[in-house]
Amino acid sequence: MSDFTLDKVARNISEWLRGEGPMHEIVISSRIRLARNVAGRRFLSRADADEREHIAEVAATAVRKAPRLSGYMQIDVAALDELHRRLLVERRLISRQHAEASGARRVAFAVDETSAVMINEEDHLRIQVIRSGFRLDEAWDEINRIDDELEDQLEFAFHPQYGYLTACPTNVGTGLRVSVMLHLPALRLTSELDKVVEAAKELRLAIRGLYGEGSDATGDFFQISNQITLGRSESEIIDDFRDQVIPRIVDFERAARQALIDRRAIALDDKIFRAIGALKTARLMSSNEALQCLSHVRMGLHTGRLQSIDLTTLNELLLHTQPAHLQVLSEGRSLNGQERSELRAAMIRRRLGVSEN
Amino acid sequence: MDMICEKCSKEPATFHVTEIDPDKNKMERHLCDKCAATEGFAVMSQPNSMLAEMEKIIAGGKTSLSKAGKLVCDECGLSYVEFRNHGLLGCPHDYDAFRELLNPLIERAHDGGTSHVGKTPKRLGGDHKAAQDLARCKRLLADAVAAEDYERAAKLRDKIQELESE
Numbered sequence: 001m002s003d004f005t006l007d008k009v010a011r012n013i014s015e016w017l018r019g020e021g022p023m024h025e026i027v028i029s030s031r032i033r034l035a036r037n038v039a040g041r042r043f044l045s046r047a048d049a050d051e052r053e054h055i056a057e058v059a060a061t062a063v064r065k066a067p068r069l070s071g072y073m074q075i076d077v078a079a080l081d082e083l084h085r086r087l088l089v090e091r092r093l094i095s096r097q098h099a100e101a102s103g104a105r106r107v108a109f110a111v112d113e114t115s116a117v118m119i120n121e122e123d124h125l126r127i128q129v130i131r132s133g134f135r136l137d138e139a140w141d142e143i144n145r146i147d148d149e150l151e152d153q154l155e156f157a158f159h160p161q162y163g164y165l166t167a168c169p170t171n172v173g174t175g176l177r178v179s180v181m182l183h184l185p186a187l188r189l190t191s192e193l194d195k196v197v198e199a200a201k202e203l204r205l206a207i208r209g210l211y212g213e214g215s216d217a218t219g220d221f222f223q224i225s226n227q228i229t230l231g232r233s234e235s236e237i238i239d240d241f242r243d244q245v246i247p248r249i250v251d252f253e254r255a256a257r258q259a260l261i262d263r264r265a266i267a268l269d270d271k272i273f274r275a276i277g278a279l280k281t282a283r284l285m286s287s288n289e290a291l292q293c294l295s296h297v298r299m300g301l302h303t304g305r306l307q308s309i310d311l312t313t314l315n316e317l318l319l320h321t322q323p324a325h326l327q328v329l330s331e332g333r334s335l336n337g338q339e340r341s342e343l344r345a346a347m348i349r350r351r352l353g354v355s356e357n
Numbered sequence: 358m359d360m361i362c363e364k365c366s367k368e369p370a371t372f373h374v375t376e377i378d379p380d381k382n383k384m385e386r387h388l389c390d391k392c393a394a395t396e397g398f399a400v401m402s403q404p405n406s407m408l409a410e411m412e413k414i415i416a417g418g419k420t421s422l423s424k425a426g427k428l429v430c431d432e433c434g435l436s437y438v439e440f441r442n443h444g445l446l447g448c449p450h451d452y453d454a455f456r457e458l459l460n461p462l463i464e465r466a467h468d469g470g471t472s473h474v475g476k477t478p479k480r481l482g483g484d485h486k487a488a489q490d491l492a493r494c495k496r497l498l499a500d501a502v503a504a505e506d507y508e509r510a511a512k513l514r515d516k517i518q519e520l521e522s523e
Contacts, residue, residue, distance in 0.1 A: 039449065046433045046447030122445070144476070151478055157449040158481065162463070163473025165449045169459060170466045172452075173473045204468055230463065231470020233493060 006075070006084050010320075010328045014091045015113045016181065017315040021133015025302035026250045028181040028221065031092075031130040032139045032238075034147055035123040035166045035175035039155040043167040044120055049103060052120060056104040059119045062153035063108045068146055069117070072108040086324035092130065094118055115146060122167050123175075125150065134250075136178065136242050140234065163230065173230030178241050181210075182249060185220040185299040186256035189271065196249055204228055205245065210291075219291030219318075220299075224249070257303050272300035276309070280354050284341040290321040290348065313351055321348065362389035364396070430454040491520045 016029035037043060041055055063069045077085060077098060085099040094107050098121045109116035118126040127150070129143040150156075157165040164175040171177070187193045200207050210221045224245065226237050260268040275296035278289070285293075298314055300306030319325055321344050327335055330343055360370040368389030375385050388396060428437040435447030437455050446452070452459065464471050474493055494517045501510040 037449065042433050042448040043446055045443065045445040046435055147476075148479065151480075155480065156478060158478050159449070159452055159473070161472050162452055163475065163477075165452055167445045169446065169452075169463050172463065173467065173470065174475045176475075228467045228470060230467040231472060231474060233475035235475075 005073070006080075006087060007328055009091070009113075010087055010325055012113075013312070013316055014319055016092055016130050016132055017319050018132035019311045019315045021131060021135050023246075023250055024133040026183055026253050027134040027246065028183055029130055029132050030134055030136045030139050031128060031179045031181070032136065032143050033126055033128040033177040033179070034143055035164065035171045035177075036125040036127065036147070036150070036154075037157040037165055037167070038124050039157045041124065041157075044103075044122065044124070045167060053104045055124050056106055056119050058154065059117075059125055060106055060108070062150050063117055063119075065153050066146070066149035068149055069108065069110075069115075072110055072117070074106060074108045077105045077107055078103065083324055083327055087328055090319065090322040090324050095121060095126075097121060115142060117146075117150075123171070134180070134242075134246060136180070136238050140238055144234075170227065171229050174232070174234050174237065176229055176234050176237055177225055178237060179223045179225040180241060180246055182222050182224060182246075182253070183220060183295065183298060184222055184249070184253050185295050186260055187253050188220050189260065189268075190256045192252065192256055196252065200224060200245075203245065218288050219295040221291075221295070257299070261303060261305075268303070269300075269305055271296045272305050276300070276306065279348050280352055282345045282348075284338065285321075285345040285348065286341055287321055287323055287326075287344065290344060291318070294318050294321075309352065317348060317351055360387050362392050363387050364392040365389060368392070428455060428458065491517065494520065 016031070021027070021030075038055060038058060041047070042051060044052060044055075047055065060074060063072060063074065075088075077088070077094060080088075082099075085094070088094045088107065089096055089099050091113065093109050093113060093116045095118065098105060098107070098118050101121070103120065105118075105120035107116060107118050114131065115127070115129045118128070127143055127146055129139045129146070131139050159165050163173040166172050166175055184193060184196070187196060197207055204227050206223075206225050206227050208223045208225070210218060210223070224241075226241070228237070275293040278285070279293050279297065282289075294314060294317055297306065297309060298311075301309060301311060301314065320329060323340060326340055326344055326347065327333070329347075335343065360373075362368045362370045363386065368391060370387035371390055372388045372393035373385070374388075386396075429435070430447060430451045431454065432450040433447035435451060437458055440446055440451070440455065446455075460471065472492075494513050498510055498513040498517065501507075501513055
């Protein structure tokens with residue numbers, strides 16, 4: 001698979017930004033990940049180059065043989081340049097850790113990007129299924145089937161007491177991580193976000209930014225995920241998210257949006273219209289500023305304060321203004337920070353239909 | 358001058374407390390350690406036993422540390438100390454090789470969870486799954502009883518009987 005094909009992938013919209021599905025005005029995407037390791041093999045921290053290569057080969061073959069995964073694109077991540085690795089991170093097909101690691105490693109993903117298997121990340125296999133909107137059950141059904149099919153090809157390390165064994169004991173048991181990406185601009189504007197963070201801590205949930213571990217919550221996008229993987233079944237973990245955690249946060253955000261409309265409509269509109277103004281007129285725009293503006297415009301769209309932009313354009317911009325996408329879409333020219341800001345601003349104006357002059 | 362215990366009138370009073378009786382009358386009590394203990398206030402030996410506890414913990418920490426220093430997985434060669442430094446295990450066998458030291462860590466990381474509940478590889482057959490279903494139902498039953506949800510408890514009891522007869 002060549003960089004050229006990846007360059008074409010860059011033009012598509014990622015599944016997670018499709019802007020569809022239940023509660024999509026707040027729930028951006030639902031993702032489930034399973035961590036699996038091949039039985040009888042060392043975990044990657046103790047595997048030498050040969051063993052690493054062998055595991056990559058075995059896992060890649062299993063992916064090719066599994067009926068649901070047979071059409072997946074397989075990419076040798078180790079052979080990709082840094083730009084294209086970052087492109088995959090921005091599309092959430094691989095983690096930052098996977099991009100920055102060394103040694104044999106791959107990724108296989110469905111053409112529609114709804115599912116992916118990272119090979120030789122922290123564990124031998126990290127399977128993920130992602131759906132736009134709030135669709136955890138659908139994601140679970142799919143990932144469970146993928147897992148079954150991979151298990152027909154591979155024996156996974158499993159312990160009678162601890163369940164599925166993982167390189168880090170914090171993932172042991174189900175190996176399941178549910179991550180729901182939420183857009184919470186009103187909770188942030190009303191300074192109520194701390195309460196969500198506090199409650200999440202209490203419930204042993206992790207809250208992270210757009211790109212997972214170590215990323216900040218630019219643009220008011222937050223990922224909420226479980227940390228407990230042992231002693232609770234997959235369905236218990238998912239039930240909690242589906243029935244308790246997410247509906248409550250969504251209700252809270254909705255109430256905050258309503259409160260802004262009822263009591264601080266001018267301040268709310270000011271944020272929204274300043275954002276659209278900046279997007280339409282700026283000549284230099286950093287990716288953080290773009291994210292923040294797009295976030296406020298998205299809120300404007302979903303609260304009905306603003307109609308002059310469609311969701312698809314907005315979601316495309318969220319993805320395409322990211323640094324690696326911007327660079328790939330400008331034919332991979334190497335750009336410095338200021339050039340990127342200039343190009344980003346121009347791309348946004350063009351997509352928003354602003355006539356130049 | 359030091360206050361003398363109001364009960365034995367011998368030892369110095371080291372324990373001072375204001376009690377409120379059922380009629381809301383306040384009453385100050387000044388007792389020595391021994392008498393406070395017999396009255397059921399402070400446990401006299403508490404400071405000492407606390408110290409003993411701490412010593413035990415420290416000593417225990419030392420043993421587990423020295424034990425940890427020597428603990429090495431014979432399959433992948435990873436030492437427990439290396440694991441603690443990097444947070445990643447070296448092979449599936451580490452879970453057994455380091456079991457004694459790992460188990461408390463796992464328990465803490467998973468909010469008390471020490472045993473897997475949920476999906477089991479097909480190759481291990483349905484038995485394992487049935488056992489897990491049974492364990493889960495028993496847990497849910499305990500929850501239901503605690504919540505005085507007897508309708509649900511009855512259903513779970515039926516389900517448990519069904520699973521046990523299989």
